[in-house]
Amino acid sequence: MPTSAHVTGILLRVAASAADPPQLLPAREQMAFTLGFHIILVPFGVALTALMLIANYRGLRHGDEQALLLAQRWSKVAAVLLAVGAVTGTVLSFELGILWPGLMGTYGAAFGFPFAIEGIFFFLEAIFVSIYIYGWKRLPPWVHFWTGVPVVVASMGGTAAVVAANSWMNQPGGITMRGGRVVEVRPAEVFFNGAFWFESVHMLLAAYIVAGFSVAGVYAVGMLRGRRDHYHRLGFLIGFIVAGVVLPVQVYVGDVVARQVFNSEPRKFAALELLPTTGTHVPETLGGVLIDGKVRYGLKIPDVASLLAGFRPSTRIRGLDAIAPAVRPTDRSVSVVHLAFDVMVGTASVLLLLVVWSVWLWWRRRQVPTNRWFLGCAALSGFVAVVCLESGWVVTEVGRQPWTVVGLLLTKDAVTTQGNLWPFFAAALGIYLAVGIGALLILRSLTRRWRAGSDGDDEGLDVPYGPNRPLTDAHAGEGRHE
Known part of the structure; x- marks a missing residue:
C-alpha cells in the first residue's frame, strides 16, 4: 500500500505538471534541436584550425608540399563551418531572449556576461581567419603561419566563455539578489563559477577528439578506396594522432568530472546512476529505464557506482528520493540522462579501443596502419565521436532539469507564456535544414574540385580559396631552408 507521503508526492508532481505552460514543450524541443545542431559545429571551429596549423607547420618546417595543401584545404572547410556556426549561433542568441524571458529578464546581467566575452573572441576569430585565408598568396610564409595562431586561441576562449554561461546555470554564483532581482554582479565569480574548470576542459578536449576523428575518418575512406599516397596518409595521421593523444586524457578528465558531479550536483549524479533511493553499495546500472520510480531492464554490477564515486563500496550516494517531490526530475528525464550517459561512456570506450588497436598495429609494422578492418572502423570514428559529443551534451542539459538555473529558476518559470511556439519551431x-544542406553542398563541391586537381583558381578568379599551386615559391623556398 502506498504511504501518505508517497501519495502527497504524486499529487504535488501532478499539480506541478498541470501548471506547466503550453509553451514549455515546444520551447524545450526547439532549444534542444538548435543546440544539438550547433554543438556539432563547435569542434570544427575550435580544433580543425589547430589541425590546420599542425599541417602548415610541417609543410614549412620540412618543405612538405602535401602538408601545405592539407592546411590550405582545411582552412577552406574551417571558413565554411565558421560561417554556418555564425548563423546557427545567431539564431540561438535570439532564442534565449524570445523563448526564455524569465532567464534573461531576471538573470541576464549575470548570464549575459560570458556571452559578451564570447562575442569578443568570435570577432577576433573571424578577423584572423580572414587574414589567414587571404594571406596564402600575400604574406611571407612564417608571418602567415602566425596569423593562424590567434584563430586557435580565440576559438578556445570563445568556447570557454560559452561553457562559463552553461556551467553558471549548473552552479550559479557571483550575484546578489534582493526582492527577486539581481542587484550586484561579480563578473569574475560568474565566469569562473564552481563548475567552470572541469566543464570547460571536458568540452575543449571533446572538441579535439571529434575534429581529429572526423578528419581521420575522411582520409580513412580515401585509403579504403585505394588512395594510399602521402597526402591521404598524412591527413589521416594528423587527425588520428591528435584525437588518439587527447582521448586518454579525456577519459581521466571524465572520471574527475563525474566525481565533481557526485560532490556538487547530487541530483544529476542520481540520474546518471539511475538511482531512485539513497544508499550504500550502489551498483552500476548498464542500460535500463525508470518506470514508476523503479529501475527496469538494467544490468546491475554490484558496488561499482559507490566505488567510482568514493573509492569504497560503502560510499553513500544520494538518490532521487532525497529531492523534494515538487522539483524532482521526471522518470522520463532521468531515463534520458542515464541512457545518454551510457552512450557517452560506451562510445568513448569504443574509440579508446580503436586507439589501442592502432598502437598495436604500429608497433608490429612501424607504418601507417593499412589493415582494411582497422581503416573501416577508423572511417566510422568521426560519426561515433559526434554521437559521444551529443550524448554528453544531453547529459549536461537534461541533467539540470527541472531547473534552468539550479536552485534559483525552474524551467517552467523561465519560458515565455505568449503565443503559439510550434510555428517558430x-x-x-x-x-537549419537549409543551412545544413547548403553547407554540405559547398563542402561536396570543394571535395570534387580537389579530386579533379583544382583548388578553385583555374578560372583566374582572385578569391581567398587557395593559391593556384599546392606550394607557392615563397613557401617552398623558406621550407627548404629549414
Whole structure:
C-alpha cells in the first residue's frame, strides 16, 4: 500500500505538471534541436584550425608540399563551418531572449556576461581567419603561419566563455539578489563559477577528439578506396594522432568530472546512476529505464557506482528520493540522462579501443596502419565521436532539469507564456535544414574540385580559396631552408 507521503508526492508532481505552460514543450524541443545542431559545429571551429596549423607547420618546417595543401584545404572547410556556426549561433542568441524571458529578464546581467566575452573572441576569430585565408598568396610564409595562431586561441576562449554561461546555470554564483532581482554582479565569480574548470576542459578536449576523428575518418575512406599516397596518409595521421593523444586524457578528465558531479550536483549524479533511493553499495546500472520510480531492464554490477564515486563500496550516494517531490526530475528525464550517459561512456570506450588497436598495429609494422578492418572502423570514428559529443551534451542539459538555473529558476518559470511556439519551431527547422544542406553542398563541391586537381583558381578568379599551386615559391623556398 502506498504511504501518505508517497501519495502527497504524486499529487504535488501532478499539480506541478498541470501548471506547466503550453509553451514549455515546444520551447524545450526547439532549444534542444538548435543546440544539438550547433554543438556539432563547435569542434570544427575550435580544433580543425589547430589541425590546420599542425599541417602548415610541417609543410614549412620540412618543405612538405602535401602538408601545405592539407592546411590550405582545411582552412577552406574551417571558413565554411565558421560561417554556418555564425548563423546557427545567431539564431540561438535570439532564442534565449524570445523563448526564455524569465532567464534573461531576471538573470541576464549575470548570464549575459560570458556571452559578451564570447562575442569578443568570435570577432577576433573571424578577423584572423580572414587574414589567414587571404594571406596564402600575400604574406611571407612564417608571418602567415602566425596569423593562424590567434584563430586557435580565440576559438578556445570563445568556447570557454560559452561553457562559463552553461556551467553558471549548473552552479550559479557571483550575484546578489534582493526582492527577486539581481542587484550586484561579480563578473569574475560568474565566469569562473564552481563548475567552470572541469566543464570547460571536458568540452575543449571533446572538441579535439571529434575534429581529429572526423578528419581521420575522411582520409580513412580515401585509403579504403585505394588512395594510399602521402597526402591521404598524412591527413589521416594528423587527425588520428591528435584525437588518439587527447582521448586518454579525456577519459581521466571524465572520471574527475563525474566525481565533481557526485560532490556538487547530487541530483544529476542520481540520474546518471539511475538511482531512485539513497544508499550504500550502489551498483552500476548498464542500460535500463525508470518506470514508476523503479529501475527496469538494467544490468546491475554490484558496488561499482559507490566505488567510482568514493573509492569504497560503502560510499553513500544520494538518490532521487532525497529531492523534494515538487522539483524532482521526471522518470522520463532521468531515463534520458542515464541512457545518454551510457552512450557517452560506451562510445568513448569504443574509440579508446580503436586507439589501442592502432598502437598495436604500429608497433608490429612501424607504418601507417593499412589493415582494411582497422581503416573501416577508423572511417566510422568521426560519426561515433559526434554521437559521444551529443550524448554528453544531453547529459549536461537534461541533467539540470527541472531547473534552468539550479536552485534559483525552474524551467517552467523561465519560458515565455505568449503565443503559439510550434510555428517558430517549424521555422527554425526549416532554417537549419537549409543551412545544413547548403553547407554540405559547398563542402561536396570543394571535395570534387580537389579530386579533379583544382583548388578553385583555374578560372583566374582572385578569391581567398587557395593559391593556384599546392606550394607557392615563397613557401617552398623558406621550407627548404629549414
